Amino acid sequence: MFTGIITGLGRIVAVNALGSSSTHGKRLTIECPPHYLDDVGLGDSIALNGACMTATSLTPETRQFTVDISAESLDKTAGLTQLGTINLEKALRAHDRLGGHIVSGHVDGVGSVTYFQQVGESWGLHVLAPKTLAKYLAYKGSITVNGVSLTVNSIEDLDAGCEMRINLIPHTVQNTALGTLKTGDPVNLEIDLIARYVERMLQSDPQQVSQRAN
Helix, strand or coil, X not given: CECCCCCEEEXXXXXXXXXXXXXXXXXXXXXXXXXXXXXXXXXXXXXXXXXXXXXXXXXHHHCEEEEEECHHHHHCCCCCCCCEEEEEEECCCCCCCCCCCCECCCCCEEEEEEEEEEECCEEEEEEXXXXXXXXXXXXXXXXXXXXXXXXXXXXXXXXXXEEEEEEEXXXXXXXXXXXXXXXXXXXXXXXXXXXXXXXXXXXXXXXXXXXXXC
16 A cells, blocks of 8 residues: 655666567666665565556665566556656555555556646646546545645546646655656546545445445
8 A cells, every 4th residue: 555655756767578479568677766775675565656566676786676567557557668757655554654645556547637837836737537537536535646646626527538637836846756747648547545435335235235334
């Protein structure tokens, strides 16, 4: 589990194919900030732009680790096959502060940046989410964009999907890879975990739900 509070900015420095066909995944080599790997063990979970991955090798002396990503995961995410800056978050520990919201590291869909501009001292970010995620988005609700826990300021249902408007404070822009976004960029989205369970409950037999409540 994660919180959506980025713990470091990394860089994808190498992308290598794990096979010759489209059914094979990729091996990524990520370079971390100094001492980032000091408390990381082989097999630990680290979220890359919001996607939970397993550290398959660690090289502390070069500040690098690797992850293997399946073809399925690559198909359902964005930004994990290109060299460049990436958001990192280590898995949540039981005694950590829950500064953002409960995040699973499972990407629910890929959205598209429709607007990213400075507004006063902050930045306005608009993201068009797939229609399938529209029912999970709400005013002042939580959303994870490329692994960052954010608050939805407003939403608008459009023919192409659901556009959400988000405000980014300067600290977020300066300390996450969101500051490098531009219009048209794809972004990984994870909906609020609670919204997922609420939907499941609403799909249940109303009589069974009533009986459980009693």
